[in-house]
Amino acid sequence: MASNEQPGVGSDNACLHGVDIVRVGGKYRLREWIGSGSFSIVYCGINVVLKEDVAIKLEPIDAEFLQLDYEHKVYKHLAGGIGIPAIRWFGTEGDYNAMVLQCLGPSLEDLFNYSNRMFSLRTVLLLADQMVCNVYEASCVGLY
Numbered sequence: 396m397a398s399n400e401q402p403g404v405g406s407d408n409a410c411l412h413g414v415d416i417v418r419v420g421g422k423y424r425l426r427e428w429i430g431s432g433s434f435s436i437v438y439c440g441i442n443v444v445l446k447e448d449v450a451i452k453l454e455p456i457d458a459e460f461l462q463l464d465y466e467h468k469v470y471k472h473l474a475g476g477i478g479i480p481a482i483r484w485f486g487t488e489g490d491y492n493a494m495v496l497q498c499l500g501p502s503l504e505d506l507f508n509y510s511n512r513m514f515s516l517r518t519v520l521l522l523a524d525q526m527v528c529n530v531y532e533a534s535c536v537g538l539y
């Protein structure tokens with residue numbers, strides 16, 4: 396799960412988190428930093444042609460354990476599932492592998508905070524159902 400220690404909300408400067416590129420795939424511009432996971436950095440971004448909000452996930456190409464390509468394959472296989480973002484672009488830009496995704500709504504952590512860090516039993520069961528279904532789908536195509 397990702398950590399959000401230094402949100403760059405309001406900043407248009409992607410360099411704030413050590414990333415020295417401003418666009419990927421020609422038309423996806425990085426905007427504010429959303430969070431950093433164990434292997435990647437995620438930004439809010441925009442498709443400058445369609446004006447669509449996107450999420451841009453970057454992984455340094457010199458990372459010891461590259462995972463973005465695998466995550467890209469998992470998303471491709473789970474396409475259309477609940478909570479699975481559509482892939483807009485995948486490739487390499489400068490020193491980064493990049494995956495551009497449909498921008499989802501608030502994270503589970505955000506929703507948990509909105510709910511005073513307490514989910515009802517019904518919500519927990521609905522979440523468990525979605526997670527088990529996604530893992531099952533992935534296992535059916537040999538991804539787990």
Ligand SMILES: Nc1ncnc2c1ncn2[C@@H]1O[C@H](COP(=O)(O)OP(=O)(O)OP(=O)(O)O)[C@@H](O)[C@H]1O
Pocket residue numbers: 396397398399429430431432433434435436437450480496497498499500501502503
């Ligand atoms: N498509 C998306 N739309 C909106 N926010 C997203 C999207 N994908 C990821 N995020 C947000 O970006 C942050 C980091 O994402 P994520 O946890 O997937 O990174 P990660 O590097 O895969 O982390 P880990 O490997 O530690 O799970 C989280 O706050 C997450 O909610």
